[in-house]
Amino acid sequence: QTVVTQEPSFSVSPGGTVTLTCGLSSGSVSTSYNPSWYQQTPGQAPRTLIYSTNTRYSGVPDRFSGSILGNKAALTITGAQAEDESDYYCVLYMGSGIWVFGGGTKLTVL
Amino acid sequence: QLQLQESGPGLVKPSETLSLTCTVSGGSISSGSYYWGWIRQPPGKGLEWIGSIYHSGSTYYNPSLKSRVTMSVDTSKNQFSLKLSSVTAADTAVYYCAGHLAFAPYRFDYWGQGTLVTVSS
Numbered sequence: 001q002t003v004v005t006q007e008p009s010f011s012v013s014p015g016g017t018v019t020l021t022c023g024l025s026s027g028s029v030s031t032s033y034n035p036s037w038y039q040q041t042p043g044q045a046p047r048t049l050i051y052s053t054n055t056r057y058s059g060v061p062d063r064f065s066g067s068i069l070g071n072k073a074a075l076t077i078t079g080a081q082a083e084d085e086s087d088y089y090c091v092l093y094m095g096s097g098i099w100v101f102g103g104g105t106k107l108t109v110l
Numbered sequence: 111q112l113q114l115q116e117s118g119p120g121l122v123k124p125s126e127t128l129s130l131t132c133t134v135s136g137g138s139i140s141s142g143s144y145y146w147g148w149i150r151q152p153p154g155k156g157l158e159w160i161g162s163i164y165h166s167g168s169t170y171y172n173p174s175l176k177s178r179v180t181m182s183v184d185t186s187k188n189q190f191s192l193k194l195s196s197v198t199a200a201d202t203a204v205y206y207c208a209g210h211l212a213f214a215p216y217r218f219d220y221w222g223q224g225t226l227v228t229v230s231s
Binding site (some may be wrong): 001016034036038040045046047048051055057089091092096097098099100101102103104 | 145147149156157158159162170172173174190206210214215216217218219221222223
Protein backbone atom coordinates (compact mmCIF):
# COMPACT_ATOMS: atom_id res chain seq x y z
CA GLN A 1 0.00 0.00 0.00
CA THR A 2 1.58 3.23 -1.19
CA VAL A 3 1.24 6.13 1.25
CA VAL A 4 1.98 9.70 0.19
CA THR A 5 2.96 11.83 3.15
CA GLN A 6 2.37 15.53 3.75
CA GLU A 7 2.68 17.73 6.81
CA PRO A 8 -0.77 17.87 8.46
CA SER A 9 -0.48 21.58 9.10
CA PHE A 10 1.78 24.54 8.59
CA SER A 11 1.63 28.23 9.34
CA VAL A 12 3.23 31.19 7.64
CA SER A 13 3.22 34.91 8.24
CA PRO A 14 1.84 37.20 5.56
CA GLY A 15 4.64 37.96 3.13
CA GLY A 16 6.64 35.01 4.33
CA THR A 17 7.84 31.91 2.52
CA VAL A 18 6.70 28.39 3.23
CA THR A 19 7.63 25.05 1.71
CA LEU A 20 5.23 22.13 1.87
CA THR A 21 6.52 18.67 1.08
CA CYS A 22 5.20 15.46 -0.42
CA GLY A 23 6.98 12.22 0.31
CA LEU A 24 6.56 8.49 0.03
CA SER A 25 6.29 6.12 2.98
CA SER A 26 8.73 3.91 1.15
CA GLY A 27 11.15 5.38 -1.33
CA SER A 28 11.78 8.75 -2.91
CA VAL A 29 9.59 11.04 -4.96
CA SER A 30 11.10 11.77 -8.34
CA THR A 31 9.93 13.61 -11.43
CA SER A 32 8.85 10.29 -12.89
CA TYR A 33 5.89 10.35 -10.50
CA ASN A 34 4.71 13.59 -12.16
CA PRO A 35 3.93 15.26 -8.83
CA SER A 36 1.15 17.79 -8.99
CA TRP A 37 -0.30 20.13 -6.39
CA TYR A 38 -3.87 21.23 -5.74
CA GLN A 39 -5.33 23.96 -3.57
CA GLN A 40 -8.68 23.51 -1.88
CA THR A 41 -10.70 25.99 0.11
CA PRO A 42 -13.63 24.86 2.27
CA GLY A 43 -16.65 23.77 0.29
CA GLN A 44 -14.86 24.07 -3.04
CA ALA A 45 -13.43 21.62 -5.51
CA PRO A 46 -9.64 21.42 -5.74
CA ARG A 47 -7.83 23.84 -8.03
CA THR A 48 -4.73 22.83 -9.96
CA LEU A 49 -1.60 24.79 -9.02
CA ILE A 50 1.45 22.85 -10.21
CA TYR A 51 1.94 19.82 -12.46
CA SER A 52 4.91 17.86 -13.76
CA THR A 53 6.83 18.78 -10.60
CA ASN A 54 7.34 22.45 -11.38
CA THR A 55 5.01 23.74 -14.11
CA ARG A 56 2.51 26.33 -12.98
CA TYR A 57 -1.02 25.81 -14.21
CA SER A 58 -2.64 28.55 -16.27
CA GLY A 59 -3.52 31.58 -14.18
CA VAL A 60 -1.57 30.51 -11.08
CA PRO A 61 0.43 33.35 -9.52
CA ASP A 62 4.21 33.04 -9.76
CA ARG A 63 4.56 33.05 -5.99
CA PHE A 64 3.72 29.35 -6.23
CA SER A 65 6.54 27.09 -7.36
CA GLY A 66 7.26 23.38 -7.36
CA SER A 67 10.44 21.39 -7.10
CA ILE A 68 12.09 18.23 -5.85
CA LEU A 69 13.87 18.76 -2.53
CA GLY A 70 15.90 15.78 -1.50
CA ASN A 71 13.62 12.79 -1.74
CA LYS A 72 10.34 14.74 -1.74
CA ALA A 73 8.31 16.94 -4.00
CA ALA A 74 7.88 20.43 -2.68
CA LEU A 75 5.50 23.34 -3.07
CA THR A 76 6.91 26.73 -2.14
CA ILE A 77 4.85 29.85 -1.63
CA THR A 78 7.01 32.96 -1.69
CA GLY A 79 5.32 36.04 -0.31
CA ALA A 80 2.29 34.30 1.17
CA GLN A 81 -0.98 36.17 1.11
CA ALA A 82 -4.05 35.82 3.29
CA GLU A 83 -5.92 34.26 0.36
CA ASP A 84 -3.41 31.40 0.31
CA GLU A 85 -4.87 30.01 3.52
CA SER A 86 -6.19 26.68 2.21
CA ASP A 87 -5.63 22.96 2.17
CA TYR A 88 -2.93 21.78 -0.22
CA TYR A 89 -2.79 18.31 -1.70
CA CYS A 90 -0.10 16.63 -3.70
CA VAL A 91 -0.85 13.70 -5.95
CA LEU A 92 1.54 11.27 -7.55
CA TYR A 93 0.96 9.32 -10.73
CA MET A 94 2.31 5.87 -9.88
CA GLY A 95 2.03 4.57 -13.42
CA SER A 96 -0.31 1.90 -14.79
CA GLY A 97 -3.24 4.28 -14.36
CA ILE A 98 -2.89 4.59 -10.59
CA TRP A 99 -3.01 7.92 -8.73
CA VAL A 100 -2.31 8.45 -5.03
CA PHE A 101 -3.19 11.61 -3.13
CA GLY A 102 -1.32 12.80 -0.10
CA GLY A 103 -3.19 13.45 3.12
CA GLY A 104 -3.09 17.19 2.59
CA THR A 105 -1.57 20.12 4.47
CA LYS A 106 -3.71 22.76 6.13
CA LEU A 107 -1.91 26.08 5.66
CA THR A 108 -2.66 28.95 8.00
CA VAL A 109 -1.55 32.47 7.13
CA LEU A 110 -1.25 34.55 10.28
CA GLN B 111 -14.23 24.93 -21.32
CA LEU B 112 -15.50 21.61 -20.09
CA GLN B 113 -17.87 21.52 -17.14
CA LEU B 114 -18.62 18.48 -15.01
CA GLN B 115 -21.68 17.93 -12.85
CA GLU B 116 -22.30 15.07 -10.45
CA SER B 117 -25.77 13.70 -9.80
CA GLY B 118 -27.25 10.91 -7.73
CA PRO B 119 -28.84 10.08 -4.37
CA GLY B 120 -27.50 11.96 -1.39
CA LEU B 121 -28.44 9.18 1.02
CA VAL B 122 -27.63 5.49 0.69
CA LYS B 123 -28.36 2.70 3.17
CA PRO B 124 -25.57 0.53 4.55
CA SER B 125 -24.83 -2.58 2.49
CA GLU B 126 -26.49 -1.06 -0.59
CA THR B 127 -24.86 0.26 -3.75
CA LEU B 128 -23.92 3.91 -4.22
CA SER B 129 -24.56 5.14 -7.76
CA LEU B 130 -23.43 8.46 -9.17
CA THR B 131 -23.33 9.96 -12.65
CA CYS B 132 -21.17 12.73 -14.00
CA THR B 133 -22.41 14.73 -16.98
CA VAL B 134 -19.78 16.45 -19.10
CA SER B 135 -20.76 19.60 -21.00
CA GLY B 136 -18.88 21.98 -23.24
CA GLY B 137 -17.06 19.22 -25.05
CA SER B 138 -17.09 15.56 -25.92
CA ILE B 139 -16.27 12.84 -23.44
CA SER B 140 -14.84 10.97 -26.41
CA SER B 141 -12.21 13.60 -27.21
CA GLY B 142 -9.46 11.09 -26.51
CA SER B 143 -7.34 13.43 -24.44
CA TYR B 144 -8.88 12.67 -21.09
CA TYR B 145 -9.60 9.96 -18.63
CA TRP B 146 -12.65 10.55 -16.47
CA GLY B 147 -12.28 9.88 -12.80
CA TRP B 148 -13.91 9.84 -9.40
CA ILE B 149 -12.29 11.23 -6.26
CA ARG B 150 -13.88 11.32 -2.82
CA GLN B 151 -13.33 13.25 0.37
CA PRO B 152 -14.78 12.12 3.72
CA PRO B 153 -15.89 15.00 5.92
CA GLY B 154 -12.85 16.75 7.36
CA LYS B 155 -10.42 14.40 5.63
CA GLY B 156 -8.27 14.26 2.52
CA LEU B 157 -8.84 13.34 -1.09
CA GLU B 158 -8.87 9.73 -2.30
CA TRP B 159 -8.72 8.65 -5.94
CA ILE B 160 -11.36 5.99 -6.61
CA GLY B 161 -10.79 5.20 -10.28
CA SER B 162 -10.76 6.43 -13.85
CA ILE B 163 -12.33 5.43 -17.14
CA TYR B 164 -11.54 6.17 -20.79
CA HIS B 165 -14.23 6.72 -23.40
CA SER B 166 -13.42 3.26 -24.75
CA GLY B 167 -14.41 1.74 -21.40
CA SER B 168 -10.87 1.02 -20.23
CA THR B 169 -10.72 1.39 -16.44
CA TYR B 170 -8.24 1.76 -13.61
CA TYR B 171 -9.31 1.40 -10.00
CA ASN B 172 -7.80 2.15 -6.63
CA PRO B 173 -6.54 -1.24 -5.44
CA SER B 174 -8.05 -0.67 -2.00
CA LEU B 175 -11.54 -0.19 -3.49
CA LYS B 176 -11.28 -2.35 -6.58
CA SER B 177 -13.46 -5.18 -5.30
CA ARG B 178 -16.41 -2.83 -4.79
CA VAL B 179 -16.06 -0.33 -7.66
CA THR B 180 -17.54 -0.41 -11.13
CA MET B 181 -17.24 2.49 -13.55
CA SER B 182 -18.98 2.84 -16.89
CA VAL B 183 -19.25 5.40 -19.67
CA ASP B 184 -22.14 6.40 -21.93
CA THR B 185 -20.71 8.40 -24.81
CA SER B 186 -24.15 9.02 -26.32
CA LYS B 187 -25.14 10.96 -23.20
CA ASN B 188 -21.65 12.38 -22.53
CA GLN B 189 -21.77 10.80 -19.10
CA PHE B 190 -19.75 8.45 -16.96
CA SER B 191 -20.84 6.67 -13.82
CA LEU B 192 -19.65 5.16 -10.56
CA LYS B 193 -21.09 2.26 -8.62
CA LEU B 194 -19.71 1.41 -5.19
CA SER B 195 -21.19 -1.69 -3.63
CA SER B 196 -21.64 -2.82 -0.03
CA VAL B 197 -21.27 0.67 1.37
CA THR B 198 -20.68 1.45 5.02
CA ALA B 199 -20.54 4.67 7.01
CA ALA B 200 -16.87 4.93 6.01
CA ASP B 201 -18.01 5.62 2.44
CA THR B 202 -19.74 8.83 3.50
CA ALA B 203 -17.97 11.55 1.56
CA VAL B 204 -18.14 14.30 -0.99
CA TYR B 205 -17.70 12.60 -4.34
CA TYR B 206 -16.05 14.59 -7.13
CA CYS B 207 -15.91 13.67 -10.78
CA ALA B 208 -12.89 14.94 -12.64
CA GLY B 209 -11.05 14.83 -15.92
CA HIS B 210 -7.34 14.13 -16.14
CA LEU B 211 -5.03 13.93 -19.10
CA ALA B 212 -4.62 10.48 -20.57
CA PHE B 213 -0.91 11.09 -21.17
CA ALA B 214 1.92 13.22 -19.85
CA PRO B 215 1.84 15.73 -18.33
CA TYR B 216 -0.42 13.85 -15.97
CA ARG B 217 -2.68 16.30 -14.20
CA PHE B 218 -6.31 16.85 -13.27
CA ASP B 219 -7.76 19.61 -15.45
CA TYR B 220 -11.45 19.53 -14.70
CA TRP B 221 -13.45 19.04 -11.52
CA GLY B 222 -17.12 18.86 -10.73
CA GLN B 223 -18.44 20.80 -7.77
CA GLY B 224 -18.83 17.61 -5.73
CA THR B 225 -21.83 15.89 -4.24
CA LEU B 226 -22.21 14.71 -0.65
CA VAL B 227 -23.27 11.11 -0.22
CA THR B 228 -24.22 9.99 3.26
CA VAL B 229 -24.42 6.32 4.16
CA SER B 230 -26.98 5.86 6.90
CA SER B 231 -30.03 3.80 7.67
